Amino acid sequence: MNAAFSDLTALFPSLGLSQVVFTGADPVLPTRFRVGEAAAGAIGAVASAAAGLWQKRGGKSQNIKVNVRHAAASLTGFRHLRLDGRPFPAAQGDVPTMAIYRCKDGRWIHLHGALPHLRDGTLKILACENDRVAIAAAVKQWNSGELEDTLAQASQCGAILRTAQEWAAHDQGKSVSQEPLVAIERIGDAPPVPLPLADRPLSGVRVLDLTRILAGPTCARSLAEHGSEVLHISSPHLPSIPIFIPDTGHGKRAAFLHLPDPMDAEALRGLLATADVFSQGYRRGDMERLGFGPNVVAKLRPGIIYVSINCYGHTGPWANRPGWEQLAQSCTGVALEHSGKTIDDALEPEVIPAAPSDYCTGYLAALGVIAALQRRAEEGGSWHVKASLARTAMWFQSFGLADAAAAREPISRGEIDAWSLERDTPWGRLGFLSPVAQMSTTPPAWSLPAVPLGHHAPAWVRPISTGG
Numbered sequence: 001m002n003a004a005f006s007d008l009t010a011l012f013p014s015l016g017l018s019q020v021v022f023t024g025a026d027p028v029l030p031t032r033f034r035v036g037e038a039a040a041g042a043i044g045a046v047a048s049a050a051a052g053l054w055q056k057r058g059g060k061s062q063n064i065k066v067n068v069r070h071a072a073a074s075l076t077g078f079r080h081l082r083l084d085g086r087p088f089p090a091a092q093g094d095v096p097t098m099a100i101y102r103c104k105d106g107r108w109i110h111l112h113g114a115l116p117h118l119r120d121g122t123l124k125i126l127a128c129e130n131d132r133v134a135i136a137a138a139v140k141q142w143n144s145g146e147l148e149d150t151l152a153q154a155s156q157c158g159a160i161l162r163t164a165q166e167w168a169a170h171d172q173g174k175s176v177s178q179e180p181l182v183a184i185e186r187i188g189d190a191p192p193v194p195l196p197l198a199d200r201p202l203s204g205v206r207v208l209d210l211t212r213i214l215a216g217p218t219c220a221r222s223l224a225e226h227g228s229e230v231l232h233i234s235s236p237h238l239p240s241i242p243i244f245i246p247d248t249g250h251g252k253r254a255a256f257l258h259l260p261d262p263m264d265a266e267a268l269r270g271l272l273a274t275a276d277v278f279s280q281g282y283r284r285g286d287m288e289r290l291g292f293g294p295n296v297v298a299k300l301r302p303g304i305i306y307v308s309i310n311c312y313g314h315t316g317p318w319a320n321r322p323g324w325e326q327l328a329q330s331c332t333g334v335a336l337e338h339s340g341k342t343i344d345d346a347l348e349p350e351v352i353p354a355a356p357s358d359y360c361t362g363y364l365a366a367l368g369v370i371a372a373l374q375r376r377a378e379e380g381g382s383w384h385v386k387a388s389l390a391r392t393a394m395w396f397q398s399f400g401l402a403d404a405a406a407a408r409e410p411i412s413r414g415e416i417d418a419w420s421l422e423r424d425t426p427w428g429r430l431g432f433l434s435p436v437a438q439m440s441t442t443p444p445a446w447s448l449p450a451v452p453l454g455h456h457a458p459a460w461v462r463p464i465s466t467g468g
Helices: 003-011 035-056 068-074 116-126 132-139 144-153 164-169 171-177 215-224 244-248 262-272 294-300 325-332 334-339 356-379 389-398 413-418
Strands: 021-023 064-067 100-102 108-111 158-160 183-188 206-210 229-234 252-256 277-280 305-310 382-388 420-425 428-433
Touching: 003 035, 003 389, 021 035, 035 064, 035 068, 035 356, 035 389, 064 068, 068 413, 068 428, 100 132, 108 132, 108 144, 108 325, 116 132, 116 144, 144 158, 158 325, 164 171, 164 325, 171 325, 171 389, 183 294, 183 356, 206 215, 206 262, 215 229, 215 244, 215 252, 215 277, 215 305, 215 356, 229 262, 244 428, 262 294, 277 356, 294 305, 294 382, 305 356, 325 334, 325 356, 325 389, 334 389, 356 382, 356 389, 382 389, 413 420
Parallel strands: 021 064, 206 229, 206 277, 229 252, 277 305, 305 382
Antiparallel strands: 100 108, 108 158, 183 382, 420 428
């Protein structure tokens, strides 16, 4: 039995998750953490929950299979993109403000200035040039805790590399440890919304996806592969990382709205009127300031499923801090354990060379959405689904480590080719990993190709379903 799937079966007993056949085992990626099995368990749970929902909509039971190696490959999905037969261009290149540096007190800190405003803000605090040698010298002038807090106070990103024991004793670690892996909270009253007969598990379910950069977009992509109509909303004024857009854009339409603009905010309220899911991954408080916090959205659209995804958890002193995959690994102890380093080791630690917290948090949030849709169908209400990268990283730690002596066969180009699909997109002929789960009757599939941000008008296309 896959331990991750067992965890999720226990977490969501009302879903009645059916048996999934898992093939393969960790280690797959170059880490002792069982992230391939975790991804497989989460993907299998989403598929099983979707199959269960489809049965409630008049479908029949079906067989589900998940390959752990394919699931592990999905944790580096953006690296397997091909454009016209060649690797998809990775325009970011070297980013000196996104690396691990040693502080004056001997501790390591992971800076994360991946986007222009984060790069500039980090360099302003450090008062140095955008150069690794200069940054290393500047960081060396700071004690780690002081730098970590100063970055956070300026809405910049960085985290000390802690041990798991240090994180467990930290106020934020204590708070996150009390949070469910996926929280589902009722935030409003609404009548039940029964789901009618359908040819796919999530047919007729409309999803507004206001997320960017991996975890949130992966949640909406997972819903799209089971039949949801997804409209991705971004702003032309927000930066992005180009390679992540085609990786997480499958099955979605994509439009621009700038929410500080009153007319665009009104357009979003119009879309919300017939939406079923509102997913956002902004720092806590940002959507409230824009007029789209969970309680407001639940009043505007009774029966909505509101999704919040962040880095450090939804309670505790760090709940408002912005963060990333690498910082979730750093603060929770994953990075040091993965590297086999101590906190004062002379050699620079490393993070897992994949994005397991990001992708798995997306899969887990999608599972939460399906569970909330079932609750809405049975008892009504508006629901708030919450997940975080740090809580997901702690979940990986709960499985223990794979045997370091176990044979690990790297994922081959042949395997990637066997798991990949191709389709025409505005960028050209795009090659990409197919959905991981195999389902005998409603196989996961993306009905639309990935497109650049803002490619479509901000409008729904499919007729309104009586179920949503």
